[in-house]
Amino acid sequence: MPSRPTPKKRVLSGMRSTGKLHLGNFVGALDNWVRMQDQYDCFFFIADWHALTTDYADTSLINENSVEVLLDWLAAGLDPERCTMFIQSHVPQHAELHLLFSMITPLGWLERVPTYKEQRENITEKDLGTYGFLGYPVLQAADILIYKGDFVPVGEDQVPHVELTREIARRFNMFYSGKRSSVFPEPQPLLTPAAKLPGTDGRKMSKSYGNTILLTDPEPVVRQKLKTMVTDPARIRRTDPGNPDVCPVGDLHKIFSDRETIAKVDVGCRSAGIGCIECKSWAADALVSILNPMQERRKKYEENPRLAWDILESGSARAGKVATATMSEVRDAMHMSLDYEAPGNAQAAK
Numbered sequence: 001m002p003s004r005p006t007p008k009k010r011v012l013s014g015m016r017s018t019g020k021l022h023l024g025n026f027v028g029a030l031d032n033w034v035r036m037q038d039q040y041d042c043f044f045f046i047a048d049w050h051a052l053t054t055d056y057a058d059t060s061l062i063n064e065n066s067v068e069v070l071l072d073w074l075a076a077g078l079d080p081e082r083c084t085m086f087i088q089s090h091v092p093q094h095a096e097l098h099l100l101f102s103m104i105t106p107l108g109w110l111e112r113v114p115t116y117k118e119q120r121e122n123i124t125e126k127d128l129g130t131y132g133f134l135g136y137p138v139l140q141a142a143d144i145l146i147y148k149g150d151f152v153p154v155g156e157d158q159v160p161h162v163e164l165t166r167e168i169a170r171r172f173n174m175f176y177s178g179k180r181s182s183v184f185p186e187p188q189p190l191l192t193p194a195a196k197l198p199g200t201d202g203r204k205m206s207k208s209y210g211n212t213i214l215l216t217d218p219e220p221v222v223r224q225k226l227k228t229m230v231t232d233p234a235r236i237r238r239t240d241p242g243n244p245d246v247c248p249v250g251d252l253h254k255i256f257s258d259r260e261t262i263a264k265v266d267v268g269c270r271s272a273g274i275g276c277i278e279c280k281s282w283a284a285d286a287l288v289s290i291l292n293p294m295q296e297r298r299k300k301y302e303e304n305p306r307l308a309w310d311i312l313e314s315g316s317a318r319a320g321k322v323a324t325a326t327m328s329e330v331r332d333a334m335h336m337s338l339d340y341e342a343p344g345n346a347q348a349a350k
Contacts (some may be wrong), residue, residue: 011036011190014045014088014150019065021072022212023287024205027197027255030151034077038149042083043147044321046070046312049088049095053136054119054126070308075298085223086315088143093323097133097330104171105138113137114160129146141165144187145324151190162189183333198248202230216295219288226284232269232275242269242276247285249276254284289313 013033015021021030046066066087078085083333104331110116111134119128144152144165152162177183187302198204199211206212213225231249235242242252244265246334253265261282268274301308331337 004326005263008039008041008045009150010147011040011151011153012043012045012144012147012187013153014047014050014143015149017046017051017062017065017069019061019068019208020214020216021069022207022214024197024212025072026215027153027195028190029153030073030076030078032192033073033083034179035157036153037079037082040151043149044073044078044083044085045091045143045319046085047143050136053130053133054128056130056132057126063233066312067305067308070293070300070312071298071305074301074308075215075294076295077302080311080315084315084318085311086319087312090313091146091320093146093327094139094142096327097146098139099144100330100334101132101138101168101172102135104175105135105168106180109164109167110134110137112199113164116158118159137161137164138168141168143186145169146326147319148185148326149187149208152187153184153190153192155192159189159191162187165324167230176330178333180333183329194252197255198251200225200229200248202248204324215291216298217218217291218295219284219292222291223281223284224285226280228286229280231279235269235276238275239272241272244269249280253279253286256281258286259284308318 013029015025015029033044048062048066051062051065070085091273094233095170100184116134116137119133137329138158139274140161141164144162145168152158154162166186168181169186172184173182199206201209201211203209203211213222217225229249232244232247235247244253247269250265250269253262257265265274265279265280265282269279281329326338
């Protein structure tokens with residue numbers, strides 16, 4: 001008798017509705033997601049509710065930004081036939097599970113999340129003194145656990161969020177599983193190799209710094225942005241030798257250029273055999289060779305954005321079926337089932 005194929009482990013991850021993505025998003029997550037599609041049962045969602053934690057005052061661009069994110073996903077190679085892509089707010093069970101989790105999550109757990117204090121200190125132009133901002137890790141836990149994800153691909157800085165999700169799952173199971181097996185598995189972080197990707201000013205690439213190279217930037221824009229990119233500060237004159245290991249442009253080469261180009265940059269920069277203009281031009285060549293095919297794939301959906309929205313709707317329906325089954329288990333475990341049968345009726349049925 002032929003053996004049954006082993007079910008794929010499930011991966012769950014998402015991105016906020018921030019609009020067009022940049023190279024930092026690609027290197028930090030999206031490129032890894034594309035490679036995961038055949039190895040795992042992948043659920044990727046556009047987190048429009050999470051976007052409200054900081055941008056609640058103006059929601060006019062939420063839908064448009066969600067579509068832009070999806071277009072970049074499709075351009076990078078995510079395939080609706082090989083993964084489930086959906087939009088968070090179109091699966092309302094996320095909100096129900098978030099509510100139930102919020103009842104059992106101690107306040108101290110949320111206040112100790114490293115990114116909570118960090119963002120409160122760094123994002124000073126917005127009022128982040130809201131429950132939604134404090135409680136977004138609980139919503140994040142609901143996002144993951146409602147699909148009973150085995151793994152969550154994250155960078156090192158996001159591991160505390162996965163650990164909080166594990167603690168919430170553990171607490172729920174302790175309160176409500178009783179004699180049954182645990183309702184929720186405890187997901188594991190799947191560490192994403194995080195290459196150092198600087199923005200054009202040398203700091204981490206981020207929209208908030210205005211130093212990004214977008215996946216949709218046409219070739220002339222990419223080349224212009226590279227021309228203004230900072231380099232090794234010790235290399236003041238063309239004849240000064242440089243160090244590609246401390247140069248932001250050198251970091252780009254290590255991620256995107258082929259070995260031959262990296263070797264030329266290493267020798268040429270250290271010996272002053274090449275100038276920064278030439279080095280930046282080679283980096284631009286590498287970026288354009290990656291971005292051009294993405295932009296070609298994107299055109300199909302840009303010309304008919306309804307196709308993209310249909311992918312989200314179809315994926316949301318598929319995700320909703322999984323979420324509905326999980327919430328049925330949750331309600332049963334909490335004795336809050338929607339098909340509750342009154343004791344008198346149960347007795348009469350006998």
